[in-house]
Amino acid sequence: MRKPKVSDMIPSVNGGEGEVRAFLESLTGPSRGNVNWLVDNALTVSVSEGRVLSLRLKEDLPPHDNDIATLQWADDRYTITATAGRNLWVNGQKTSSTSLNHGDMIEFGEKGPMSRYRLCDHSFPAHHTVEDILSDAYAYTRTSRRPFAKKMSGALRDGGWRLASQTTVLFRITILATLLVIAGFGYLLYQNDRRLAESIEQESRKIEAVAVMLAQTREDALTPDDLSSLRDAFKNQLVTTEQRLGTLEQQAGAPTRVIAASTRSVAFLQGAYGLRHVESRKILRHVVGPDGENLKTPFGQPWIEPDGTGEPAEFQFTGTGFLIAGVPLMATNRHVALPWTSGDREKALRDAGLEPEMLRLLAYLPDQTEPIEARLLRFSEAADLAILEVEPSRVQDLGIPLADATSRVGEELYLLGYPTGLKALIAQAGPGFLEGLEADGTLNFWSIASRLSTQGKIHPLASRGIVARTSESAIVYDAETTTGGSGGPVLNRRGEVVAINAAILPEFGGSNIGVPVSHLRALLEEVESQ
CATH class of the missing domain: 2.60.200.20 (Tumour Suppressor Smad4)
Known part of the structure; x- marks a missing residue:
């Protein structure tokens, strides 16, 4: 036309x-x-x-x-x-x-x-x-x-108006469609950028939360202030293990030989676990600065990332374990052998896309200068118990027998363990050991334990208590202990294990809860049936 x-x-x-x-x-x-x-x-x-x-x-x-x-x-x-x-x-x-x-x-x-x-x-x-x-x-x-x-x-305004009003309808439709496509892509890019920013922020919060948890697990790492407090404790005539055992014998009439024989089989457990990033399968490591020092986040927490080039981030812990008579196995609490299961920590790690992994677990026995490598063999789903595998040649002629009968209310019990971890061991070691640490500037979590062991200064503390209540799932008693004593043996007057110390109830006058030895026997039967 x-x-x-x-x-x-x-x-x-x-x-x-x-x-x-x-x-x-x-x-x-x-x-x-x-x-x-x-x-x-x-x-x-x-x-x-x-x-x-x-x-x-x-x-x-x-x-x-x-x-x-x-x-x-x-x-x-x-x-x-x-x-x-x-x-x-x-x-x-x-x-x-x-x-x-x-x-x-x-x-x-x-x-x-x-x-x-x-x-x-x-x-x-x-x-x-x-x-x-x-x-x-x-x-x-x-x-x-x-x-x-x-x-x-003016040129932009008038040119745009003319393009919109004086061109062909087909051209205007094409331009409009193009603009809509561009706007759509722009919106998608904006949404992707926003989601990416939220993801990065969320991951940063997760890593920061893990860093805070890392700092919280280092309560056993000593500081100069801790050494100063220990020095003051020595001035106040802190009693040694032997003095405590002597006092215990006078108060309860317990045979010294029973406690002494059991002491040799009670181990100080020292371990650390790391976290592996599920998606990348990389373990979280410290981010290292140009000078080789571990960097910190703006909030003062350790800076850890899957792509960090430093040492793996260690979540350190201590506890107590004891050798079982007749088998080269060691008993402790599940929350000691698997420390990330305490509280809601395991769920928090899972939500953060991380899975825990044991890096190192050592058992220090009294009278032995070298630690024993320990490995989780089995744990109980029903009770707070775990069994560790150790080198048989290192534990010959050691072990505490398990009781056949359940304790009765009012029965006297004895609890052995390592409450407060390294701090208590340093206190027991005496002023000379403390002065050596201060002179060398040695405050490393691992080296202090090794030094204590080499000098033969690792011994458990003992306390006495009375059974307040018993049931199939728990024994409640008032023996004095604190954090670090978890996993220790609870003994009767014959030196037999009647329970495994598991929890502290400070709101009930320092009461403690132990897992009855019957649960440990059941767990041992599962191991033997494997």
Whole structure:
């Protein structure tokens, strides 16, 4: 279908019929977007006080005060001439008269408006091409005499309006669809970035929480203040293990040989576990600075990451275990052998995408200068018990027999263990050992235990208690102990294990809970049946 000719649609200015030779398209001012068709040979151009551009035949008289230029057709082109006393700019150059070429930019007067001159192909220009619109915007910014910021904003505003209103419907739909796709991708990218930022923040909080937990598990790591407190304790005549055993014998009439024989089989357990990142299968390690020092987070906690290059982050712990007579096995609490199962720690680690892994577990026995490597063999699902495997050659002729009968209310019991861990052992070792630590500056979790063992200064503490209540699942007694004593044997007057110390109840006058020895016997039967 042919495009309609202007002669078919628009009457000539003088009332006759004519063909459009060219047109002026207003780019600025109130007439922005309007087209003035150039049909006749001689025309007068006027600009009203409101900056509206209009045309009339040149012979129309009288002249108007708003006349600003004339257009004269000759030699297949229009020549524009400024009216006397009026200013005219063509392509940014001030002129009094010039022949117009296709695409020229004309600025009428000091305040415009600005129009684009175009020759016409005698067909009605129903739509503008994108090239024309962009060309007009470029020509406007190049030739306009307005400040740069204003002409740039004007070009963007007017160009955008023309692209939206003067192009073909198909082009506008295409542009709209493209913009919607871009907006959709932008929204998806924003959502992904937000989720990624939330994930990073969540992982940072998890790592920070793990770092706090790491710091909390280092209660056995000694500080100079701890050494100072121990020195004060020596000044207050802290009793040694032998003195405590002597006092215990005087108060309870317990045979020294029973406690002494049991003491040799009660081990100080020292261990550390690490955390493995489930997704990457990497173990959490310390982040090391340029100087080789372990870095800390802004909150003062150890900085640990799966991609850290330092040593694995150690979650250190201590406890008590004892050898069982007749088998090369050691009994302790489940929460000592699997320390990450205490409280809600295991769930917190699982939610953080981490799984615990034992790095090292050592058992120090009295009268032995070297520790024994221990390994978890089996633990009870029903009771707080675990059995450790140790090297048989290191535990020959050691072990405490297990009682056959359950303790009765009012029966006297004796508890052996290592409450408060390294601090109590240093206190027992005496002032000389403490002075050696201060002189060497040795405060390492592992080296202190090794030094105590080498010097034969690892011995359990003993306390006496009375059975307050018994049941199939627990024995309650009032023997004095504290953290670190978990896993120690609870003995009757015959030196037999009647319970395994498991929990402290300070709100009930220092009472403790032990797991009855019947549960340990059941666990041993499971091991033997394997």
